[in-house]
Amino acid sequence: MAAGTALVPMNIATAQENAAQEFSAVVAKHRLQIFRFLLSSTRDVDLAETLTQDCFLKAHRNWSSFRGESSAMTWLMRIAINLQKDHWRNRRMQFWRQTQTHSVDLNEASEWLPSGERSAEEQLLAKERVGQVGLAVERLSERQRTVFLLRYVEEMELSEIARATGLSEGTVKAHLSRAVGRVRTEMGGKQ
Amino acid sequence: MSIWDKIAGEPEGKAERAGLRTPAADDGLNTEQATELGEALRNFRLSIHAWSEAVYVQPRTVVERTQRRIWRLAAGWALGCVLVAGGAFGGIYSHLYRQQTVGWERHQQGTGIPATRAVEPERPAVVQRDQQTHNEEEDLLAKVDSDVSRQVPAAMEPLAQLMAGDETR
Numbered sequence: 001m002a003a004g005t006a007l008v009p010m011n012i013a014t015a016q017e018n019a020a021q022e023f024s025a026v027v028a029k030h031r032l033q034i035f036r037f038l039l040s041s042t043r044d045v046d047l048a049e050t051l052t053q054d055c056f057l058k059a060h061r062n063w064s065s066f067r068g069e070s071s072a073m074t075w076l077m078r079i080a081i082n083l084q085k086d087h088w089r090n091r092r093m094q095f096w097r098q099t100q101t102h103s104v105d106l107n108e109a110s111e112w113l114p115s116g117e118r119s120a121e122e123q124l125l126a127k128e129r130v131g132q133v134g135l136a137v138e139r140l141s142e143r144q145r146t147v148f149l150l151r152y153v154e155e156m157e158l159s160e161i162a163r164a165t166g167l168s169e170g171t172v173k174a175h176l177s178r179a180v181g182r183v184r185t186e187m188g189g190k191q
Numbered sequence: 192m193s194i195w196d197k198i199a200g201e202p203e204g205k206a207e208r209a210g211l212r213t214p215a216a217d218d219g220l221n222t223e224q225a226t227e228l229g230e231a232l233r234n235f236r237l238s239i240h241a242w243s244e245a246v247y248v249q250p251r252t253v254v255e256r257t258q259r260r261i262w263r264l265a266a267g268w269a270l271g272c273v274l275v276a277g278g279a280f281g282g283i284y285s286h287l288y289r290q291q292t293v294g295w296e297r298h299q300q301g302t303g304i305p306a307t308r309a310v311e312p313e314r315p316a317v318v319q320r321d322q323q324t325h326n327e328e329e330d331l332l333a334k335v336d337s338d339v340s341r342q343v344p345a346a347m348e349p350l351a352q353l354m355a356g357d358e359t360r
Contacts, residue, residue, distance in 0.1 A: 036243035045246050112241035129231040130238050137235075152232045153239050180263055184228055 023063050026072050027056055033073065033154065034080050040149050042086060043138075051087065055080045070163045077156075077164040081146060090141065129187065136186035140179050147172055148179040 034055055039048035058067075058079050066075055113127050137145055143165075150161045158176075162169045 032244070035237065035247055039243050039246065041241045049251070068257055111238075112245060114236040114241055126230075126234045130234045133231050133235040134238075153236050155236075180228070183232075187228070187231065 019063060023060060026059075026076070030073050031056065034076055037077065037149060037154055038080055038084060040137075040153055041145060042087075046089070051078050051080065051083050054083050058083070071160070072155075074160050074164050077150070077154075077160075078166070081165060084146075085142075100139070131189045132182055136183040140182060144175050144179040144182070147175040148183070151176055 011034075024170070026064050031052065035048055035052045038051045038055075039045065042048050042051070055076060059076055066072070111127070113123070113130055115123055118126065137148060140148060146159055146165060147167075150156045150164065156164070158172055161167075162172045165172065
């Protein structure tokens, strides 16, 4: 045996168990984040739950093909974005189907704004601003909204967003710039 | 605490002095815009986080879709009832019809009027007429055949005369 290398024999069952443990850890770590992105994007709690489940199911099926070229979060986010796209495409195709939606306005999220150490007046103003941002985000195009949410809610780097959305970094910047511009315009118009 | 939280919580300009850039600054906003918009975006992010966490931990209730089941059950029963009623009505109707036919025949027999035989005497006359027409047609055809066979082309005239001579002989 070569010096300094110790080969530990590992059978298939042990490897599978390790993979399952790894995947469980990934689910535990990123599930809330994926759910949050899908919730803020779809504004539908049930749909976000379903898509989160689907995302991790798909990830589990393809876990063996994940080579770690990007972070697990970026990989999962990419799956979630694709699932969301598929969902909206199917909804558009099945326009005759009356499906129940439980979507809520994003500006309702302002009700959840933590009070912090603000005065009542500041709190009210902050809630109003959050509501305005929520409305502006709702009016963004699907791609702009995705990029905006990944950047400002999930705090992902531009390069990560580019990998997750499958766009170039320049395109991500352009979408983000337009999205921010529209949000600023909306906010300016309401003031 | 993330860089974003740190920067948003710090006094204006301190982030820039510290050489840190907010995401908004990265996206081409100036300091004032970044501060104003940055605060709104930060609050928006906090709201979304709080909302999603609250929704995430709350117990989910699964509502059973009993309404659809009831409809399906009712539709099944209705279809079953229609089939049974249709079968029964068809049976009764056919029974009554048969009884009525038998009764009518009996009634006709009782009154001495032959219901179906009244038409029968006409049948031989029709058959006879057809037979007669058929015979006439056959006679006509036979006559035409004999006339045609008697007409002999001019080239065959000597042979015909010869045959006629034989016949007379």
